[in-house]
Amino acid sequence: MTLSRFLLRRLVFSVPVVIGVLFFTFALVRIGGQDPVALLAGPTATVQEIELVRRELGLDQPFFVQFAIYAQKVLSFDLGKSWLSNKPVLGELLDRLPVTFELMFWGILLGALVGIPVGLHAAFRVDRAFDQISRFVSLLGFSIPTYWLGLVMLFVFFFLLEWAPPGMGRISLIVTPPPRITGSYLIDGLLTANWEAAHSALSQLVLPVICVAIVASAPIIKQTRAMAIEVLGRDYVRLARAAGLPERAVRGIVWRNALVPVATFIGTEITGLVGTASLIEYVFAWGGMGQYGLHAITSGDFAVVQGYVLFLALFSVLVFVIVDVLGFLLEPRAGGGS
Amino acid sequence: MTLLTVENLHTHFVSRSLDNEIRVARALNGVGFSLERGRILGLVGETGAGKSLTALSIMGLLKPPARIVEGRIDFEGRDLAAMPPDELNRLRGDRLALIVQNPRASLDPLARIGEQLARVHRAHRKADVATAHRRAVEMLAAVGLPDPERRARSWPHELSGGMAQRVLIAMALINEPQLVIADEPTTGLDVTVQAQILDLIQGMVRARGLGAIVITHDLGVVAHYCDDIAVMYAGSIVEQGATRDVLADPRHPYTINLVDSTPERLKIGSGRVFGGAPPNLFALPEGCHYRLRCPRATGACAAPPPWVAGVGGRLTRCHHLEPR
Numbered sequence: 051m052t053l054s055r056f057l058l059r060r061l062v063f064s065v066p067v068v069i070g071v072l073f074f075t076f077a078l079v080r081i082g083g084q085d086p087v088a089l090l091a092g093p094t095a096t097v098q099e100i101e102l103v104r105r106e107l108g109l110d111q112p113f114f115v116q117f118a119i120y121a122q123k124v125l126s127f128d129l130g131k132s133w134l135s136n137k138p139v140l141g142e143l144l145d146r147l148p149v150t151f152e153l154m155f156w157g158i159l160l161g162a163l164v165g166i167p168v169g170l171h172a173a174f175r176v177d178r179a180f181d182q183i184s185r186f187v188s189l190l191g192f193s194i195p196t197y198w199l200g201l202v203m204l205f206v207f208f209f210l211l212e213w214a215p216p217g218m219g220r221i222s223l224i225v226t227p228p229p230r231i232t233g234s235y236l237i238d239g240l241l242t243a244n245w246e247a248a249h250s251a252l253s254q255l256v257l258p259v260i261c262v263a264i265v266a267s268a269p270i271i272k273q274t275r276a277m278a279i280e281v282l283g284r285d286y287v288r289l290a291r292a293a294g295l296p297e298r299a300v301r302g303i304v305w306r307n308a309l310v311p312v313a314t315f316i317g318t319e320i321t322g323l324v325g326t327a328s329l330i331e332y333v334f335a336w337g338g339m340g341q342y343g344l345h346a347i348t349s350g351d352f353a354v355v356q357g358y359v360l361f362l363a364l365f366s367v368l369v370f371v372i373v374d375v376l377g378f379l380l381e382p383r384a385g386g387g388s
Numbered sequence: 389m390t391l392l393t394v395e396n397l398h399t400h401f402v403s404r405s406l407d408n409e410i411r412v413a414r415a416l417n418g419v420g421f422s423l424e425r426g427r428i429l430g431l432v433g434e435t436g437a438g439k440s441l442t443a444l445s446i447m448g449l450l451k452p453p454a455r456i457v458e459g460r461i462d463f464e465g466r467d468l469a470a471m472p473p474d475e476l477n478r479l480r481g482d483r484l485a486l487i488v489q490n491p492r493a494s495l496d497p498l499a500r501i502g503e504q505l506a507r508v509h510r511a512h513r514k515a516d517v518a519t520a521h522r523r524a525v526e527m528l529a530a531v532g533l534p535d536p537e538r539r540a541r542s543w544p545h546e547l548s549g550g551m552a553q554r555v556l557i558a559m560a561l562i563n564e565p566q567l568v569i570a571d572e573p574t575t576g577l578d579v580t581v582q583a584q585i586l587d588l589i590q591g592m593v594r595a596r597g598l599g600a601i602v603i604t605h606d607l608g609v610v611a612h613y614c615d616d617i618a619v620m621y622a623g624s625i626v627e628q629g630a631t632r633d634v635l636a637d638p639r640h641p642y643t644i645n646l647v648d649s650t651p652e653r654l655k656i657g658s659g660r661v662f663g664g665a666p667p668n669l670f671a672l673p674e675g676c677h678y679r680l681r682c683p684r685a686t687g688a689c690a691a692p693p694p695w696v697a698g699v700g701g702r703l704t705r706c707h708h709l710e711p712r
């Protein structure tokens with residue numbers, strides 16, 4: 051099978067998932083016994099506004115007609131308006147998407163770059179000191195409340211040591227942000243040769259990225275270790291030893307075979323991490339999609355919540371497609387071949 | 389010329405029980421045999437007798453809690469049992485090689501066949517990638533795979549079980565080892581393919597003057613392919629000698645039982661235990677380990693039985709035999 055055929059098949063298989071996602075976000079405002087119109091229009095809506103929303107949503111229509119109207123709106127990129135800002139939800143989310151993406155990307159990358167080698171190293175010396183320590187550390191990573199972790203990081207590195215800037219957004223208040231190209235201040239600063247902005251953006255990034263990395267790496271360590279231990283017991287590893295391959299080569303075989311399942315796992319982890327990252331965004335006043343969604347939830351801005359959930363769900367569908375394509379490229383059995 | 393001499397080999401599994409008592413499973417109890425160059429030794433015995441463990445002990449592939457506690461493994465004048473792990477690892481795949489069952493699962497799914505062979509070659513020889521690849525293709529041709537160039541580019545999942553076993557044989561022989569151990573090399577393969585694989589192993593051993601140990605459940609295989617036979621029970625060899633002599637006239641009660649329960653050219657049937665429960669390795673009976681199942685057992689059998697010589701250098705370990 052060629053890559054393009056695989057991709058096509060994979061995308062076709064995603065269609066029912068996307069429909070399911072749409073249905074879920076549609077149902078989101080209709081469960082809980084509240085009047086969806088009141089929810090979507092917000093607490094400050096006037097009677098006329100509520101009537102307008104009611105007609106827009108076709109709420110006098112049967113259930114499935116309502117769903118069709120909703121789906122049609124979403125497909126024409128209309129996610130409704132936020133009652134807080136009175137701006138279209140889609141634009142608000144798209145503005146903040148790269149901001150969250152930047153944080154997640156570096157955080158997960160760092161978490162994987164630390165977590166995978168640590169997990170492998172632990173698997174090669176099960177129950178010895180390194181393994182015990184890494185298991186303890188990863189257990190800590192699992193159990194630390196994210197919010198608290200962010201606050202402690204700020205307390206130590208900003209307040210006590212003064213190594214890091216305060217957690218007040220993505221760039222220092224006294225630095226003018228670079229013009230928007232990608233939406234990442236760091237990259238836009240570099241692209242426009244605005245070193246001051248790039249430097250400020252980088253130093254603002256360090257602490258929240260480390261927070262995401264800590265939260266992300268704990269399960270990566272655990273999963274990599276488990277996968278590598280499983281691969282170590284496979285027949286082909288035993289034969290590699292029987293053939294007298296040097297230990298280094300044996301480990302090479304192990305980590306390459308553990309990589310595909312670990313990559314798949316990281317894919318599944320990413321979607322869960324978006325929620326966690328919203329708390330980190332909150333602590334560092336990051337102003338990304340996560341913080342925006344969290345704020346919408348606490349203030350009952352339901353159109354935003356609905357759009358946010360839709361974004362997250364579509365994002366995870368996309369991540370799974372990417373992970374599958376990666377697996378396809380790395381696994382000769384799937385027809386790709388390295 | 390003697391290639392391999394195993395003497396008084398004891399391999400134990402030492403573990404701790406929940407109440408912190410040390411428990412010892414005596415899996416090999418004084419295994420001893422020797423192997424000449426150019427000959428094939430068949431190692432038989434019921435499941436759990438310690439055949440694979442003997443192979444792993446020789447290859448230095450035991451994993452904790454298994455450990456050689458006593459004995460010598462003399463190979464080309466050196467004691468493998470006392471050799472540092474690194475040094476032994478350099479001999480593995482070079483001077484001594486293992487062919488296993490489950491050939492398909494024994495190939496790295498993420499590497500092409502040629503690459504895997506070349507990898508083994510390069511681990512032991514100073515060869516550049518191109519030379520190693522050429523050597524790999526050569527070996528694939530030698531084990532009778534058609535179109536070896538193309539095969540070298542195949543992935544393991546593209547091979548049938550029989551082809552994969554040929555690849556394992558090519559891999560075992562790529563560095564021209566002196567000793568080859570094949571542990572049930574045909575288990576799980578089609579009957580017609582089984583004969584081809586065994587013919588191949590036999591042909592390679594004869595052509596290159598190697599010493600080989602073939603572990604099998606199939607006395608027919610031993611009769612057809614092996615010069616010598618060693619019968620194992622509870623981690624000891626109870627009878628050994630030339631295949632023809634032993635199968636025609638088994639002397640040890642266990643061998644007699646084994647041969648009787650095997651219709652001509654038919655399998656013992658792997659995993660089947662006949663004539664009683666398998667021995668408990670944690671509490672083997674004193675003296676002859678077979679005495680709880682032996683029809684000829686007497687009080688004398690509570691003492692370790694002696695080796696009794698027979699014609700043609702045959703040795704049988706039993707109290708109630710006359711030397712011939």
Ligand SMILES: Nc1ncnc2c1ncn2[C@@H]1O[C@H](COP(=O)(O)OP(=O)(O)OP(=O)(O)O)[C@@H](O)[C@H]1O
Nearest residue numbers: 401413415434435436437438439440441442659669
């Ligand atoms: N961890 C362990 N602790 C105690 N005993 C063990 C352990 N692992 C294996 N054994 C025992 O070691 C013995 C030797 O097994 P081995 O694999 O050598 O048998 P085999 O003759 O190759 O049998 P088969 O024909 O089934 O392959 C078995 O009786 C098994 O029960």
Ligand code: SF4
Nearest residue numbers: 676679682689706707
């Ligand atoms: S020594 Fe005794 S128990 Fe053992 S095989 Fe001979 S007769 Fe049987």
Ligand SMILES: [Mg+2]
Nearest residue numbers: 439440441571
């Ligand atoms: Mg076995």
